[in-house]
């Protein structure tokens with residue numbers, strides 16, 4: 001069986017989750033579900049990043065012990081994953097013993113290969129990003145220096161172990177060249193290339209001014225730099241350092257989904273650490289864009305961070321999942337506006353898809369005694385209608401393989417609109433008296449089309465599409481992509497339809 005390994009970033013537990021975190025994991029979930037539908041054995045990993053200065057400080061601010069604090073905040077990410085319907089196979093926490101063991105094993109391997117040396121770090125550090133910056137990257141306002149992310153930086157001076165990153169510069173450039181799909185989208189790839197070409201310096205990979213981290217083996221005055229610790233999670237979960245582990249077959253990861261803020265860590269440091277330990281690098285890193293809220297940056301100080309749980313409560317889970325991936329091209333920045341969610345829900349889900357299903361299934365109830373008409377021949381008009389539908393699974397598969405979620409939804413809904421055109425022109429309600437045979441054929445064709453839409457939309461809207469497939473009479477073991485090749489037998493009894501989506505009143 002083909003394997004697929006997909007990951008989300010592991011999220012910092014300094015604060016509770018918001019819509020940005022839900023977004024990255026949602027995209028990963030949709031691809032994981034699609035691959036399973038396509039017969040792959042999937043390993044989908046998510047989790048929380050619990051060490052480092054930023055989390056330690058958040059625990060102090062909350063007046064809590066860091067472990068108790070991370071236990072609590074990590075749980076809120078787990079709750080989010082459950083409420084968003086994510087289908088992850090593992091939820092990793094970096095404070096778990098398995099992860100500490102993997103980090104220490106990787107460290108010792110790098111040390112053994114002379115990829116690490118002890119030195120002294122002096123430079124700029126942003127706790128908010130947990131990142132080191134060169135002076136040339138900073139801007140100064142009112143006497144404070146800021147990183148490009150907007151995070152303030154502070155001068156750090158402490159003994160530190162270094163990773164020989166500079167040594168891997170040429171290897172990295174060669175790797176990017178040979179693997180043009182490693183970094184997507186192209187704009188991000190170009191940024192990384194120019195950063196690496198401008199020259200890499202060795203990377204500080206331990207800290208001594210605080211203790212909340214994985215202790216460096218044989219030198220416990222140092223804790224590992226949180227990004228070395230965090231990135232290692234992707235191999236911890238696959239069983240590292242045990243290459244005989246059951247899950248090691250999933251490595252290298254097929255796609256690491258990340259936001260554009262953390263591209264450098266995933267596409268420079270991570271493949272370099274792995275190459276230095278002679279571990280295969282991941283196949284692809286996709287960096288999506290940034291959500292703003294009603295035109296404003298989401299921030300703690302503005303207090304406008306959107307709680308996904310409240311949105312689920314307000315609009316329902318599947319309309320939210322649909323909207324997030326439909327509204328904005330995956331890779332671009334986007335704005336979260338409630339009016340846009342309402343418009344997509346009402347126009348595309350309730351009107352185009354919901355009404356099509358309801359009209360078709362109601363006619364089958366009323367005019368065909370609730371039984372699915374037999375498989376029928378296609379005439380020329382039907383052939384034209386089905387050309388697009390027959391190609392849909394392959395087209396959607398190609399678009400999802402390129403992480404083009406919005407385009408996948410666009411082609412599916414173009415096909416749904418074509419079916420609305422077909423039902424209007426064929427007017428099966430009028431055929432009842434004039435040509436009952438053709439009426440049955442048209443309804444059967446519409447049913448077949450709906451089965452395709454529901455099947456390919458399952459990864460995006462699992463609950464609602466399960467309900468639609470129930471209404472279409474598709475047995476649970478016939479919901480894979482491959483099952484589309486086998487038509488349902490004519491005469492299958494269909495339950496009376498009920499509405500799939502509700503229209504949302506726009507706020508005035």
Ligand code: ME8
Pocket residue numbers: 008009010011012013019020021023024049230231233257258259260261262289290291292298
């Ligand atoms: O960076 N729009 O964790 P983090 C879109 N622990 N996506 C957003 C977003 C927004 N406004 N805000 C956050 C870390 N995200 C590290 C990762 S991985 C080995 C370690 C998403 O809690 C986006 O995916 O700051 C971003 O990369 C991630 O949350 C950052 O989460």
